[in-house]
Amino acid sequence: HDDGEGNLRLAAIGERRSVLSRPDPQTRHKALVLAANVDVAVIVASAKAPGFRPALIDRCLIAIWHGGATPMVCLNKVDLIDGEERAQMQARLGAYGDLGIEVRLTSTETGEGVAELIAGLAGKTCVLLGHSGVGKSSLLNAMDPERERRTSRGREFDGKGRHTTTASELVELADGTRLIDTPGVRSFGLWEIRSDEVQDYFPELAEVAGSCRYRDCSHLVEPGCAVPEALAAGTLHAARFDAYRRIRSSLEV
Numbered sequence: 414h415d416d417g418e419g420n421l422r423l424a425a426i427g428e429r430r431s432v433l434s435r436p437d438p439q440t441r442h443k444a445l446v447l448a449a450n451v452d453v454a455v456i457v458a459s460a461k462a463p464g465f466r467p468a469l470i471d472r473c474l475i476a477i478w479h480g481g482a483t484p485m486v487c488l489n490k491v492d493l494i495d496g497e498e499r500a501q502m503q504a505r506l507g508a509y510g511d512l513g514i515e516v517r518l519t520s521t522e523t524g525e526g527v528a529e530l531i532a533g534l535a536g537k538t539c540v541l542l543g544h545s546g547v548g549k550s551s552l553l554n555a556m557d558p559e560r561e562r563r564t565s566r567g568r569e570f571d572g573k574g575r576h577t578t579t580a581s582e583l584v585e586l587a588d589g590t591r592l593i594d595t596p597g598v599r600s601f602g603l604w605e606i607r608s609d610e611v612q613d614y615f616p617e618l619a620e621v622a623g624s625c626r627y628r629d630c631s632h633l634v635e636p637g638c639a640v641p642e643a644l645a646a647g648t649l650h651a652a653r654f655d656a657y658r659r660i661r662s663s664l665e666v
């Protein structure tokens with residue numbers, strides 16, 4: 414509902430425990446609250462068609478941790494990759510597993526991993542995030558068999574007859590799982606986070622930082638930075654460090 418300040422938010426149920434927001438494209442300094450009271454935010458990525466695009470995973474992780482929810486990573490469409498590609502993908506996703514993030518491989522085509530995903534979310538309030546085409550709707554349909562019938566009725570309109578693009582729907586399933594169905598969640602802005610705070614959301618960097626020469630090391634240019642060594646030793650995942658660099662520079666404007 415509209416809270417009077419122009420911020421759309423899910424009608425809150427009790428206290429807000431966690432929140433996922435993104436900048437309002439109209440007013441940069443306002444947040445559009447995408448979902449409140451989220452326990453688990455599942456970041457859905459596709460193994461193929463569309464190709465794996467991990468940048469959103471790293472951005473989502475920051476927004477999810479910042480908002481106080483627990484992230485999960487789901488690689489969908491694993492039916493489209495062969496054994497070798499699968500091993501590569503698993504190695505790539507190991508960076509998230511190493512952070513204690515649950516990583517699941519699913520296929521709504523073959524059903525692989527879907528029941529396990531559903532069981533893992535039982536009783537929780539969940540939201541699925543990810544690029545268009547990765548299979549969020551297909552996964553939601555698998556979790557909520559009634560969904561297809563409801564959504565086929567057509568597009569949702571708000572009380573004033575406008576097409577709603579940010580309103581969220583909350584569906585409670587038989588096993589007590591609550592699904593937040595947010596249309597059009599593609600990217601998260603990180604507008605509330607300063608560039609020097611980015612490393613707080615890369616716990617593996619914080620670990621390395623203890624050995625950097627300077628306490629406030631940005632790990633980008635400083636002499637005596639421990640990152641190059643950690644990268645060479647493989648204790649820090651190169652792809653995650655790239656994400657750190659990219660996200661930092663995107664905030665330094």
Ligand code: GDP
Nearest residue numbers: 489490520521522544545546547548549550551
């Ligand atoms: P969304 O945009 O993230 O909601 O993605 P959709 O659920 O609409 O799926 C996009 C397309 O991918 C559809 O044509 C689905 O049938 C297909 N798709 C979804 N999951 C899978 C999967 O696990 N394997 C394969 N091969 N195709 C899938």
Ligand code: ZN
Nearest residue numbers: 625630632638
């Ligand atoms: Zn450093």
